[in-house]
Amino acid sequence: MNQIRVGIVGLGRLGKIHATNLAQNVPGAVLVAACSFSDEELAFAATELGIEEIYNSYEDLIASPNLDAVCIVSPSGYHPEQIRQAMEKGLHVFCEKPIGLDLEEIKRTVQVIHDHPEQIFQLGFNRRYDESYLYAKNLIDNGELGDLMVIRSYGLDPISGLKSFVKFAKASNSGGIFLDMSIHDIDVIRWFTNKEVVRVWAIGKNSAYPELDQLNELETGSAMMQLEDKTMAILVAGRNAVHGYHVETEIIGTKGMLRVASVPEKNLVTVFNENGVVRPTSQNFPERFREAYISELKEFIDCIKEKRQPGISAYDGLQNTVVALACQKSFETNQIIEIL
Amino acid sequence: MNQIRVGIVGLGRLGKIHATNLAQNVPGAVLVAACSFSDEELAFAATELGIEEIYNSYEDLIASPNLDAVCIVSPSGYHPEQIRQAMEKGLHVFCEKPIGLDLEEIKRTVQVIHDHPEQIFQLGFNRRYDESYLYAKNLIDNGELGDLMVIRSYGLDPISGLKSFVKFAKASNSGGIFLDMSIHDIDVIRWFTNKEVVRVWAIGKNSAYPELDQLNELETGSAMMQLEDKTMAILVAGRNAVHGYHVETEIIGTKGMLRVASVPEKNLVTVFNENGVVRPTSQNFPERFREAYISELKEFIDCIKEKRQPGISAYDGLQNTVVALACQKSFETNQIIEIL
Amino acid sequence: MNQIRVGIVGLGRLGKIHATNLAQNVPGAVLVAACSFSDEELAFAATELGIEEIYNSYEDLIASPNLDAVCIVSPSGYHPEQIRQAMEKGLHVFCEKPIGLDLEEIKRTVQVIHDHPEQIFQLGFNRRYDESYLYAKNLIDNGELGDLMVIRSYGLDPISGLKSFVKFAKASNSGGIFLDMSIHDIDVIRWFTNKEVVRVWAIGKNSAYPELDQLNELETGSAMMQLEDKTMAILVAGRNAVHGYHVETEIIGTKGMLRVASVPEKNLVTVFNENGVVRPTSQNFPERFREAYISELKEFIDCIKEKRQPGISAYDGLQNTVVALACQKSFETNQIIEIL
């Protein structure tokens, strides 16, 4: 039958999610090969998912004659090179965000993708495939909110991960909170408004781990942006959320407002107990975006079958990074940064 | 000026609320006299509210030449006799619910009130003066919900009062949970629907204090009722609410539904903490109905000044009691009780 | 590989959902055959789902040598006979609720199922597989709510279906609103409490279509029930919900309360517009229970693979019907019905 054969590289926390979805939850896809440096990860692929083709090297993976497409969930620094190699092998590519860490390298990657217009390329900005974000986007595009005036987007990670982040930050460079986390919000801002950011001011604060100050890292950061049509954008990123994983976006328009997930409800249950009236909340991104992770891969497979590119382009990946880097630079200099 | 001079009898928990409102928060009223058996209560009136006329006997209170009206907040058993005496003295009467405990005595009291049509008589069914209940009543009367099909009303007392209730129930007769608590819900059902109840089945359960079974008392009771036009009514009364004081009413109509206080929100604050997303709740009736207690007395004073009777009549007090007693009888016999 | 091969009978609205899920969304299942009287439905199976084995007769379907299991989504009256035939062929059976319409026939069917303990039998009470209901069930079983005092469960269908229901009711016998709709609430009541219903009183009202009175059919019905341990249960069923599809369940316990879907939120979006602050709502059962329909079939397949019976038994199907029929009889006689 008309099954799209996919190989995956990277089987960390998110890699396992993508692999499981490709193996079980995405009609029309079949996961045929997996690549990782980690034996534990490869054992997962073999045992849990029944994958027969197992590789330690990315070159070997994409050399497999059984692949139509590759799903890249490796560390961000590898993305550009792995995209290039897959593209040159004629494979369709699904790549987790970001497209890369270095701006010049990203630009070269965008060019590589541009040079292979017959192959599908999709970036894993998962919010674009979340049912609630899509419902909001639809209301906006239908003019239900009128002209857009303000867009506010929050990405608040659960506090449970803060300690391990601090350890990580001491060992390696995350790129900063805006590149690491806010890039999702930047993508939503550009997607919802169809406008580009022209200037930004970003600030931040550390409290529990003041040693992060030395590392240019932040527990919590905020940025305000002016878009090309003067629409205002506000973002907050945090690693401190006690109540769970809180991703929220607001649009204020001349005809109405909307909020996506102002309460990051876990389900439809409300509990009335000694604390008051309580809505339990999503605790992490796999829980909050479980469906979106499936939907984005369904879209990838559909795009391959229908020979059309997805709504999110390599150029979006580039621009999102440009803005995120401007935020980081603004934070470091405490000045407004103009984006040309 | 045109001040209405009021005397109050009973300065318990609710009596103190009414007295304070009459003294401070009800324009056009002046609290001139207070009566209680309790020295502590009279000291409150004298010291906190500056009341100069202080009485140990109700006869002395209503003999005062300085009164236009009396506010009766004494134990329910005294209500009929105190209403009669005040009416015969020519005083306007505000009386806390219920109008009385014994049906025949209530009927005689209704007749006494009926015989003094120039004097204002108002019963303290406070929900009729709550802003949210009034808003709902207005939507219903404007036909926004279409024909009414189901009305559900809950009165759930905070668990903090359960222990003292058990002690009280062993010493005296509360009349049962339906007369004690559900009479408010019965009043709302009759007020919202403008229909009378024709039959009822009531059941109940005890858990924490099974000894209540012997006393015919309930921690939690439910009743279902059929109204004269087949509208369905459901009520639940409980003494177990861990989250606070929860009074809720729902109307299901052919054109829409509404709920009053499905979450008994304390204020407009939402807290996001380790419990999830939390709305703090009202903890007791003085908190939940603070404004309604003022509004009902404002209405009483306005009725006196404008020489018109309030929306709630002595007959309502009678009918509410008839239905509450039918609920109690149904619970005791586990049979449907017809109300003639 | 270890794929479970399933045939389906019935491809109406819900049948198409089950067929699509079996074909695409249930790992480990493969839909190999479909049976229907309707050419349109069979064309759907062939074209949309690529099913090659197509049958007009149920006997032919279950005679196929390629089946491990059958999924019965035919009209309720056929269920008992189709279950029997499949069981006798040695097939595992997933059957939509109810297990049947006639009590004696259901009892015989339960016996047939009992006589084939090696074969999996699962009933489609989908709420048992809904994430929010499962979360609630877990809180209850963990004692978070203490002793259960009251359970209230609503099933309110969208008004969009009312007109076509009236037409249907004139032509055929739905069994009444309690058997047709409330049986889901009855199942939840029994599942959440682990107790049986001992007596019930049911009432109802028609408004938009008074001709339903002659047919013993209801736009809206209510029932109150006493369970064996005196726990109180309340249910409301309606065909009038203007705001969409509203299935809600509440538990009041001695240590807390909870509500499942007190607002039947469509997604995580909140709209602030001229109507106020609005949560869009689920409009129908496929939308509300989309995930539950997948989960129940995943469970069915897992049960087959792991050789264990699901949590819901044929006996549950029988008892749910006994209670629903008692509700209907109570409504017809306006008396309390005892359930032995």
Next chain:
Amino acid sequence: MNQIRVGIVGLGRLGKIHATNLAQNVPGAVLVAACSFSDEELAFAATELGIEEIYNSYEDLIASPNLDAVCIVSPSGYHPEQIRQAMEKGLHVFCEKPIGLDLEEIKRTVQVIHDHPEQIFQLGFNRRYDESYLYAKNLIDNGELGDLMVIRSYGLDPISGLKSFVKFAKASNSGGIFLDMSIHDIDVIRWFTNKEVVRVWAIGKNSAYPELDQLNELETGSAMMQLEDKTMAILVAGRNAVHGYHVETEIIGTKGMLRVASVPEKNLVTVFNENGVVRPTSQNFPERFREAYISELKEFIDCIKEKRQPGISAYDGLQNTVVALACQKSFETNQIIEIL
């Protein structure tokens, strides 16, 4: 008795509210005199409130021998001079926000107030007396949210007032949206955090009335601020809110978050209709802050009686204006403005 005798100047929309509260809802206050240029307003005071002393001139008002205090609700430009005159007459002063429009004049006014420490001076920053804001402030001060990281505050006026604002803006100088509206948010930010703002960037956008661009006026403006301890503050002001009057404040701390009025609920009613599940909203500031307007005057009277200054000082009025002016300057120059 110990009544505080108050005169009021200004009986516009808010002046009428304060006058009515002083006359009827503030125990211990008696409104004895009123001053206005408008005959209609004076007629209101005489007829509706029964005020006998009526003045056309502020000098005459404060020359009355019957006054203990004055309530200033005149246009903002008059505030400094009227405060000075009242202070020099020995009167206690309640003055609506802002303390003035010109920074040097405000500084002189602060000095005047400082020179009369025995007289009570209170500014009408009403949110400080709102029950929900007080509840939030209490949680913050008790450390429930941990260290404060981000504070976000919105003031969104209902769209119903936009047209008349445009007309007003063409005729006179509002001072700009930040001085006119955001000053409330600035006060909340300083009050909640106990920190001063050190730099700000403000931007804005016009859509429905682009002619506002020429007037340096805004339909919607945003500002981001860095406080002295790096806490981040975000504010949005708008004149476009279709859903009503929306004042919201959020605090993100290291131990939790809270929001005041994320939904500006009108009451406790929820409506389920063809729009979905709807919470009706407050439509204007008199509705939203009805209680706060009473509470702030109660506090003023209590401060006079108890010879203590209120929590909000003249210095707060000065600082709030300094920050609001910095926002306006930032918007006009599109640069970060440092506040010394």
